[in-house]
Amino acid sequence: MSLSANGMASKAKAMYGKHLSKYDYEELLKKHSVGEVANYLKNNTYYSETLKDVKENSVHRGQLENLLRRSSFDRRVRLHRYADYNTKEFYKCSIELAEINQVLACIRALMSDDYTSFIAELPLYLNPYTSYDLNEFLSVKRISDLKKVLKSTKYYENLNPFLNDENMDYAECEHALMVYYYKHMKDIVNKKYHGKSKKELLSMIDEMIELKNISKIYRMKKYFDGTPEEIKKVLLECKNLMNKERYEKVLNANSSSEVVKILAESTYNIELDEESFLHIEDYINRIQYDLAKKCMNFSTNPSVIYLAYFILDDIELTNLINIVEGIRYNVSPSKIEQLIIY
Amino acid sequence: MAITKMRLINIVADVDKLDDVLTRFCTLDMFHPEPASKFVDQVKGSATFEDANPYEPLLQRLQEVSTDMNIDLTHHMSNKTDIDVDEIEKIIETKYNRFSLCKQAKQEVEQVIQEDKDAIQQMINLEDLGISLDEIFACKYLQVRFGRLPLDSVEKLKYYSGKPFIFKSFNTDSVYSWCVYLTTPKYAGEIDNIFSSLYFERIHIPSFVHGTPEKAKENMMIDIELNQQTLKHIDDELNKVISECRDLFTEYYCDLVKFNTMFEARKYVVRLGERFSITGFVVENDVEAVKKAFSDMKNVEVEDRPAHSDKRLTPPTKLKNGWLTRPFSFFVEMYGMPSYDEFDPTPLVAISYMLLFGIMFGDVGQGIVLMLVGYFFARRGMKLGEIGVRIGLSSTIFGFFYGSVFGFEELLNPLYKTVFHMHEKPIDVMSSSFTMQLLIGTIAIGITLIILCMVINIINRLKKHDYIEGLCSQNGLAGLVLYGSAIFAVIAMMVLKINVLNPFYIIICFVLPLIVIFLKEAIASKIATGIMFPEKFGGYFTEAFFEVFEIILTFLANTMSFLRVGGFVLSHAGMMLVVMTLAEMVGPAFGWLVIILGNIFVMCLEGMIVGIQVLRLEFYEMFSRYFEGNGVGFKPTFQEV
Numbered sequence: 001m002s003l004s005a006n007g008m009a010s011k012a013k014a015m016y017g018k019h020l021s022k023y024d025y026e027e028l029l030k031k032h033s034v035g036e037v038a039n040y041l042k043n044n045t046y047y048s049e050t051l052k053d054v055k056e057n058s059v060h061r062g063q064l065e066n067l068l069r070r071s072s073f074d075r076r077v078r079l080h081r082y083a084d085y086n087t088k089e090f091y092k093c094s095i096e097l098a099e100i101n102q103v104l105a106c107i108r109a110l111m112s113d114d115y116t117s118f119i120a121e122l123p124l125y126l127n128p129y130t131s132y133d134l135n136e137f138l139s140v141k142r143i144s145d146l147k148k149v150l151k152s153t154k155y156y157e158n159l160n161p162f163l164n165d166e167n168m169d170y171a172e173c174e175h176a177l178m179v180y181y182y183k184h185m186k187d188i189v190n191k192k193y194h195g196k197s198k199k200e201l202l203s204m205i206d207e208m209i210e211l212k213n214i215s216k217i218y219r220m221k222k223y224f225d226g227t228p229e230e231i232k233k234v235l236l237e238c239k240n241l242m243n244k245e246r247y248e249k250v251l252n253a254n255s256s257s258e259v260v261k262i263l264a265e266s267t268y269n270i271e272l273d274e275e276s277f278l279h280i281e282d283y284i285n286r287i288q289y290d291l292a293k294k295c296m297n298f299s300t301n302p303s304v305i306y307l308a309y310f311i312l313d314d315i316e317l318t319n320l321i322n323i324v325e326g327i328r329y330n331v332s333p334s335k336i337e338q339l340i341i342y
Numbered sequence: 343m344a345i346t347k348m349r350l351i352n353i354v355a356d357v358d359k360l361d362d363v364l365t366r367f368c369t370l371d372m373f374h375p376e377p378a379s380k381f382v383d384q385v386k387g388s389a390t391f392e393d394a395n396p397y398e399p400l401l402q403r404l405q406e407v408s409t410d411m412n413i414d415l416t417h418h419m420s421n422k423t424d425i426d427v428d429e430i431e432k433i434i435e436t437k438y439n440r441f442s443l444c445k446q447a448k449q450e451v452e453q454v455i456q457e458d459k460d461a462i463q464q465m466i467n468l469e470d471l472g473i474s475l476d477e478i479f480a481c482k483y484l485q486v487r488f489g490r491l492p493l494d495s496v497e498k499l500k501y502y503s504g505k506p507f508i509f510k511s512f513n514t515d516s517v518y519s520w521c522v523y524l525t526t527p528k529y530a531g532e533i534d535n536i537f538s539s540l541y542f543e544r545i546h547i548p549s550f551v552h553g554t555p556e557k558a559k560e561n562m563m564i565d566i567e568l569n570q571q572t573l574k575h576i577d578d579e580l581n582k583v584i585s586e587c588r589d590l591f592t593e594y595y596c597d598l599v600k601f602n603t604m605f606e607a608r609k610y611v612v613r614l615g616e617r618f619s620i621t622g623f624v625v626e627n628d629v630e631a632v633k634k635a636f637s638d639m640k641n642v643e644v645e646d647r648p649a650h651s652d653k654r655l656t657p658p659t660k661l662k663n664g665w666l667t668r669p670f671s672f673f674v675e676m677y678g679m680p681s682y683d684e685f686d687p688t689p690l691v692a693i694s695y696m697l698l699f700g701i702m703f704g705d706v707g708q709g710i711v712l713m714l715v716g717y718f719f720a721r722r723g724m725k726l727g728e729i730g731v732r733i734g735l736s737s738t739i740f741g742f743f744y745g746s747v748f749g750f751e752e753l754l755n756p757l758y759k760t761v762f763h764m765h766e767k768p769i770d771v772m773s774s775s776f777t778m779q780l781l782i783g784t785i786a787i788g789i790t791l792i793i794l795c796m797v798i799n800i801i802n803r804l805k806k807h808d809y810i811e812g813l814c815s816q817n818g819l820a821g822l823v824l825y826g827s828a829i830f831a832v833i834a835m836m837v838l839k840i841n842v843l844n845p846f847y848i849i850i851c852f853v854l855p856l857i858v859i860f861l862k863e864a865i866a867s868k869i870a871t872g873i874m875f876p877e878k879f880g881g882y883f884t885e886a887f888f889e890v891f892e893i894i895l896t897f898l899a900n901t902m903s904f905l906r907v908g909g910f911v912l913s914h915a916g917m918m919l920v921v922m923t924l925a926e927m928v929g930p931a932f933g934w935l936v937i938i939l940g941n942i943f944v945m946c947l948e949g950m951i952v953g954i955q956v957l958r959l960e961f962y963e964m965f966s967r968y969f970e971g972n973g974v975g976f977k978p979t980f981q982e983v
Contacts, residue, residue: 139501
């Protein structure tokens with residue numbers, strides 16, 4: 001491992017040290033407008049540089065969210081500078097994820113006929129890093145246009161069978177891209193890493209996938225009465241960290257309540273109150289937050305620390321977006337607070 | 343140099359005297375009170391005072407308001423005997439409302455000024471067009487919008503290339519494009535919507551602005567100036583409000599702190615029917631002062647008893663040390679507070695720390711610098727600074743023995759010749775013949791300290807009547823005999839050339855103590871419950887056997903650990919040798935710079951490492967043998983009120 005890779009670990013930890021604290025979240029929850037939130041972030045947190053040109057009195061919710069997303073992306077890219085030559089490909093997976101998210105956002109926009117919102121939020125600042133030109137989305141009007149945009153990209157092969165102008169299933173598109181993404185990430189880890197590093201990274205990736213799978217299982221049971229065969233089709237492949245027998249029990253559970261009961265006894269100790277405001281994703285994010293924080297505090301592997309930072313930064317971004325949207329749409333602070341993870 | 347003697351004080355009075363007693367009680371800065379919860383569960387008929395505190399919410403509100411108004415609340419004693427909480431709250435809210443209105447007005451005016459400045463920016467962009475604004479806004483078939491658009495969004499306008507609008511960018515900064523777009527009234531709604539979705543920030547040109555952009559600019563500058571004057575008036579009003587409130591809020595703050603403290607003090611009060619009592623500890627010398635504080639109050643009794651008279655309470659510890667050793671209580675308290683009956687390790691820590699640090703960091707010049715730096719920081723209230731002065735002194739003394747002054751090994755030779763009639767310095771660290779003596783010497787110091795710690799532990803334990811630990815543990819008499827005998831045997835064989843390892847010696851000095859240590863838990867169990875091996879002997883044997891094995895290794899490891907003292911002596915001398923060699927290589931022109939920087943580097947690096955290593959020896963090799971540190975610190979609750 002090169003010295004610069006160790007530098008990444010230090011830099012990631014230093015950057016994590018500047019993350020918002022409980023006090024910052026408490027102060028943000030007291031604000032009454034998007035402008036006040038922008039003002040607080042500008043004057044009291046490390047977002048001051050990102051928001052220095054923002055006029056608090058007239059800043060739009062969407063614009064503030066875009067600036068926060070851009071700030072998050074810039075921070076992650078800054079860490080790539082420290083990457084080892086051999087393992088640079090692994091860090092570029094975060095760019096891949098951003099590309100995939102844009103493709104999926106485009107598909108959702110086309111299916112819902114709300115392309116203007118997609119255009120407004122299109123992060124053109126990603127362009128210097130992406131493998132395709134995001135500006136091409138500006139000329140997409142239908143699915144067939146999207147196919148043309150993606151034809152020369154690595155996503156085309158996986159996605160093409162599911163891209164139809166009529167009767168397209170979004171879930172299948174998402175599944176195809178996420179399968180590609182995680183498989184690609186794992187292939188890189190298997191090729192470029194060895195020994196304990198490899199084991200740690202694969203374990204962390206499998207944990208991320210397993211948590212996503214748990215969320216899917218719960219949703220399929222709760223909202224679609226999914227059978228085990230239907231559920232298995234939408235799950236991502238991973239090495240189960242949960243006991244195999246328990247996993248089968250979860251798949252074969254008769255209801256979402258039974259799923260929660262079984263998961264309460266698992267490694268993840270999920271105790272979701274089905275009557276509460278929290279969605280399963282919020283709960284899963286909390287578990288992911290705790291796992292990532294543990295890695296950030298105790299791991300010495302730079303790639304694991306990077307992945308942990310990625311998760312923690314993403315959660316902070318989600319927290320801020322929840323606060324901004326909650327305040328904008330007059331949700332009570334107590335309800336917003338339930339969504340905040342720290 | 344010991345633990346200050348304490349007395350247990352009980353203040354008893356009638357319930358109707360509670361407020362008067364609490365008022366007096368809160369002025370005592372030498373009283374360590376015990377919470378009422380320690381007594382209430384155990385005394386039938388006793389209770390605590392659990393009313394809601396009316397002062398705390400108001401105090402918090404006052405602090406919030408003062409922070410918002412930028413008023414620093416300074417504390418001094420309040421003489422009031424009663425306050426009207428409702429009246430105070432009303433006044434605070436009235437003043438704050440007035441302040442808030444001014445602040446809001448200020449924000450509005452600042453916003454108007456900012457909007458004018460943005461508008462001026464647009465006027466600068468339009469200056470070269472030579473068109474009158476009146477003509478622009480009078481257009482019947484065109485709607486004009488000035489503003490700024492994020493640069494990202496400018497790119498996205500390509501998606502709307504088929505829509506009926508014209509976009510013109512005047513100039514850009516790092517984030518925005520200052521621009522204008524034109525459309526027809528028919529499509530204004532749709533186009534405004536598109537630009538709004540792209541986060542276009544419209545800049546409204548004020549209605550009073552007419553004429554060309556230059557004229558408009560002038561008008562807006564006048565408007566800005568007028569608004570700034572208004573702003574000044576508002577600021578003056580704000581300052582007036584703040585200065586009116588400053589003294590008033592400070593007075594309220596002092597009153598509320600006093601009454602809040604008095605109310606909070608109720609948690610130390612035990613109600614016993616129509617009477618109440620407050621129990622706590624006071625330093626023996628301050629007992630009379632406490633009695634005097636209540637002497638003028640009728641029917642208030644102050645009972646004075648020995649510290650241990652109430653078995654429910656643990657007397658707190660206040661360390662009492664002399665000038666030389668006092669700062670080292672910082673290290674002791676870092677590990678733990680000695681309990682009231684325990685031996686105060688501060689003097690031992692002071693002497694051993696200074697000795698070991700001096701040995702490892704011996705240099706006259708560096709020692710003096712350390713003293714000066716320590717004094718500088720000590721003046722600023724840093725405890726480490728005070729420690730620095732003392733260990734610097736020790737370094738200086740040992741520096742005289744090593745003959746080293748900032749790494750110059752020959753500088754003190756004339757002193758030794760003339761004053762002490764010696765040919766050379768007493769100790770030449772870098773001499774190969776000295777190395778073995780150094781290492782043996784440091785081991786000898788280590789052995790002495792370890793034995794001393796064990797003796798202290800034995801005395802401590804016997805004082806507490808903990809005979810099992812005092813006699814049978816690895817740090818008790820058995821361990822002392824084992825360790826001492828092993829050391830004696832080694833010294834006898836290697837120095838005196840006498841082999842003491844006869845069967846009698848081995849049995850009495852090694853086997854017997856090991857058996858006692860092995861059976862320590864069993865003996866304790868037999869005394870406590872009558873059963874020697876409550877779990878089966880097999881399990882006990884396995885566990886105890888490995889424990890004894892570990893104890894023997896620990897003795898060896900702890901002794902060898904002191905070799906680091908010798909190691910650091912050599913490393914310090916070695917590093918200074920490197921500095922001197924580098925200085926020679928660089929030459930006389932810059933050699934002095936190398937010497938200065940080298941000394942600074944060695945002082946910082948070596949000083950820090952040596953300090954940490956000595957602390958490690960103190961905590962791990964010494965404290966673990968005799969110091970429990972389970973005491974409670976003496977904290978007079980109202981010291982800062």
